Amino acid sequence: MKNRKHSLTKHAKEIAIRNLFGFFAFLSVLLLGLILVFLFREGLPLFKQISVVDFLFGTAWYPTYDPPEYGIWPLIVGSLAITFFACLIAVPLGLLSAVYIAEIAPAGIKEILKSIIELLAGLPSVVLGFFGMVIVGPWLQETFDLPTGLNIINAAVMLAIMAIPTISSISEDALYAVPREFKEASYALGATKYETIIRVIIPAALSGVSTAVILGMARAIGETMVVLMVAGGAAAIPEGIFDAVRPMTASIAAEMGEAPFRSGHYHALFATGIVLFMITLAFNLIADYISNRFRETGSGTL
């Protein structure tokens, strides 16, 4: 009897632990919700002053003027422009380096290159921003005879360096996951290694590679310090790649310190944070959907 009671309490303890751990695991989801709640709490009051459409598509960002104007369209365009050019650089480099690591490199070089990419991922963004500011900026200015070296292309190059590790390491995992049989079948048909990689391995790993690209883009669009330091800070819609822009993240980081507490400006910066949060959330959900929907479950599925 005593023994039975003991095992009952033991059982109760097991269930209690399980539930407690479950709660803590669920905390990540709660935190995500909490982030949203507090962004809304501080951001939504803005829309008593202006409409959502005027906020998103207004082309004038003059938050400190009287009367202030809170149109973030130039900031959105700035973010998208930099992200686009960063991806133009980072996607080929990230993908090709993943192919090199997964398919071509000898074992020794492979380990070194993987470490290098991991260290690159570890470089603090403020360091890259600093590098872009003191090296790339002056160089661009001199070489292309520009009014300023702090512009879209400078930010794109530095952001690309940040996005490469994300794209490379996720693509590499996807390439590894392609079943051996696919490769062997391709070789058996007389295909060269190049043809095997391009026509068999990459298509088979496409879902993972797309996930990698999407997550790399999400990383680039959300990156703050680099664009704050090297994008130039002009809140105008750019006309060329040598124009200075003010992406959303840079605007938040630069202005939050000066915006009076719970002023229109303060609310507008939080509202910009909401937009940013929604964009990156969408990117992550899409990436999640793709990697689940098209997960390779065995050598039979393609």
Add this chain to the structure above:
Amino acid sequence: MNEEILHPVMNMKWRYFKQRLFFGAVRLSAFVITFALLGILAYILANGFRAITWEFLTQPPTDSMTKGGIMPAIVGTLYLTVGAILVAMPLGVVSAIFLTEYAKQGALIRIIRIGVNCLAGVPSVVFGLFGLGFFVVFLKFGSSILAGALTLGILILPTIIGAAEEAIKAVPQTFREASLALGVSKWNTIFRIVLPSALPGILTGAILGVGRAAGETAPIMFTAAAFFTAVLPKSIFDEVMALPYHIYVLATAGTHIEETRPLQYGTVLVLIALVLGIDLIAIIMRSTLRRNKRW
């Protein structure tokens, strides 16, 4: 297609030529990435090492931050980073245990996984806004070590969860089965068998998290970082200087930007040495771990 059949030899040459071209591009990309990292490191090292003196590391800034050292920023970064890991470690490891040992495939675990992935994707500046809105304003912590460490802790939580999950999954199933077969409860099996075996892997993840937290700027800008403090913080409700924020301030604000360049390079070098040093330790730890695996 016809041509391929008509000229098999020419065709083979062309196919191998394409391959060489492709391999060339692939090797070039690896080279460019390596060059980018080494170039940046070499440049910072070459310009920064002259600034590094004993005084630089142990003195506070003087003459409105145009001279002196960066000691308060180093100390501040250490406080914030240690605080962040104290927040993220327990939460992350417990989450990972639940996801790997307890949860069955189903809606709940799916939601948690999506939540963790999305949390990992939240931009760092948004974490800063959240920290401001929640910890600084709503919970009235003010701009402080506490608010900054909590914000950074949430930021690195997904990293810790991911690493801990990997480490726990790598523990062979037979270990658990042997323990359960001896009548040990599930909780005790996890605590006495699984966790000790997974510990080195979990620590590696934690170290990577530390490196990440030490280098972040945007999340602490509105939650913890002070432009300048002459004295070291006395409680967790004090503001602190931090290395990344100090770099940003020196490089962008004020009238002495050119004059303080050597200080900037020096601070960047210290931050890089700290962050990459931490990452390198984790990388080396992991590879020795893999080599010495007993199972």
